[in-house]
Amino acid sequence: MSENWLPSLKTDTPQAGFELAVKLSRMAVKITQPSDEVRTRLRAAYEQDSEQLIATSHVVAVHFQTVAAANNWWR
Amino acid sequence: MSENWLPSLKTDTPQAGFELAVKLSRMAVKITQPSDEVRTRLRAAYEQDSEQLIATSHVVAVHFQTVAAANNWWR
Amino acid sequence: MSENWLPSLKTDTPQAGFELAVKLSRMAVKITQPSDEVRTRLRAAYEQDSEQLIATSHVVAVHFQTVAAANNWWR
Amino acid sequence: MSENWLPSLKTDTPQAGFELAVKLSRMAVKITQPSDEVRTRLRAAYEQDSEQLIATSHVVAVHFQTVAAANNWWR
Amino acid sequence: MSENWLPSLKTDTPQAGFELAVKLSRMAVKITQPSDEVRTRLRAAYEQDSEQLIATSHVVAVHFQTVAAANNWWR
Amino acid sequence: MSENWLPSLKTDTPQAGFELAVKLSRMAVKITQPSDEVRTRLRAAYEQDSEQLIATSHVVAVHFQTVAAANNWWR
Secondary structure, three states, X not given: OOOOOOOOOOOOOHHHHHHHXXXXXXXXXXXXXXXXXHHHHHHHHHOOOHXXXXXXXXXXXXXXXXXXXXXXXXX | OOOOOOOOOOOOOHHHHHHHHHHHHHHHHHHHOOOHHHHHHHHHHHOOOHHXXXXXXXXXXXXXXXXXXXXXXXX | OOOOOOOOOOOOOHHHHHXXXXXXXXXXXXXXXXXXXXHHXXXXXXXXXXXXXXXXXXXXXXXXXXXXXXXXXXX | OOOOOOOOOOOOOHHHHHHHHHXXXXXXXXXXXXXXXXXXXXXXXXXXXXXXHHHHHHHHHHXXXXXXXXXXXXX | OOOOOOOOOOOOOHHHHHHHHHHHHHHXXXXXXXXXXXXXXXXXXXXXXXXXXXXXXHHHHHHHHHHHHHOHHHO | OOOOOOOOOOOOOHHHHHHHHHHHHXXXXXXXXXXXXXXXXXXXXXXXXXXXXXXXHHHHHHHHHHHHHHOHHHO
C-alpha cells in the first residue's frame, strides 16, 4: 500500500467524483483484507447478494458526500 | 459505464433532487454488479423484503443530503 | 409518481420538519416498491419488528438532518 | 400525534440536547408503531439485545448531530 | 440520570474528543438500558462479537464527527 | 490507553488522512475490546466475511468525512 493512490479529492466532474467514491469504498476493504485472492473469492459471493450490494452502495454514498464537499459540489 | 450519466448535482426542484438521489443509490449497485440480468433477479427478491427496502431508503437519504446541499436546499 | 409531492424542504416548525422526514423515508420505499398492496403487507410484519422499527427511525434521522439544515434549524 | 412535542431544537445544555436526541429517535418509532402496547412488548425484548441497543445508540448519535448543530454546539 | 455528565462538547485535544465520543455512544445505551447488571451481561457477549464491535465503532465515528465539529476540528 | 495516539487530525495528504480514518475505526474497537488476543482471533474470522469488511469500510468512510473536513479537504 506504499503507492500514491489518492493524490487529491478534486475531480473534474460529478461522475468522476462518484467513481472516486467507489474507489475509496474499495480501498478500505483492501487495507483490511490485502489478499487479492480472498477479495476475489468474497466478491463472487457478495455481488449476488442484494443486502451486501445495498451495503456497498451505502458506503459509496458516504464517501460521495465527502468528495462532493471537497469539490464544492461542482457548482 | 462510459456514458455521461451524472452531468450535475443541480436540479430544478427538491423532488427532482430526490429522484437523483434514488438514481445515485442505484448506480453504485450497478457499478458493483453490472449484469442487468443479475440485478433484475435480485430486485425481484429484495423488493418483497422490508429490511432491504428500508436499507435502500437509507442510502437514498444519504445521497439526498448531498444533492440537497449541492442545491443549497433549494432555498 | 408524477404528482408533485415535495414542493419544498421548508417547514414552519421543527415538528412539521420531522413529519416531512418521515414522509421522505417512506417515499424512497414507495419508489422502490410502488405496489400499495405489497407495502401494506410488509408493513404488517415490520411494525412488529423492533429491529426494523429502529432501522426506520435511523432513516428518518438522516432525512431530519437534511430538513433541519434546509430550515437553518428553525433558529 | 396532534400534540406539539417538538417546539424547538434549542436546548440550554449539551446534556438536554442529548436527551432531545433520544426523544427524537423514539418519536420516529412511535409514529411508525403508534400502539403503546406493542412498543412496550417490543421494548422488553430489544432492551436485552445488545445489537439493538447499539442500533438505538446509532440513531441517537445521528439526531445528536442535528441538535448539536442547531445549538451551534453550545459554544 | 440526574447527574451532569455532559457539561460541554469542548475538549483540549482530539484524543479527549475521541474518548468523549466513546462516552456518548455508551450513554445512549445506558439511557435505554439503565440496569448495570444487564449491560454488564450483554457486554460479556458483544465484546467477543466482531460485528457488534464494528457497529460500536460506527456509533463512535458518528459522535466523533459531532465532537470534532464542536471543537472546530482542534485546528 | 494512556499513550498519545491522536495528536492531531491534520495530515499532509488525503491518503494520510484516509490512513488516519482507518486508525480511528480500529481504535474504537480497541477501546471496547482491549485484549490483543481476542481482537486477533476475531480478525481472523471477519477478514474472511464480506459483510463485516463492508461494515468496516463504512466506519472508515464516516471517519474520513471528519478527517477531510478537519483538513479543509486538502484544497
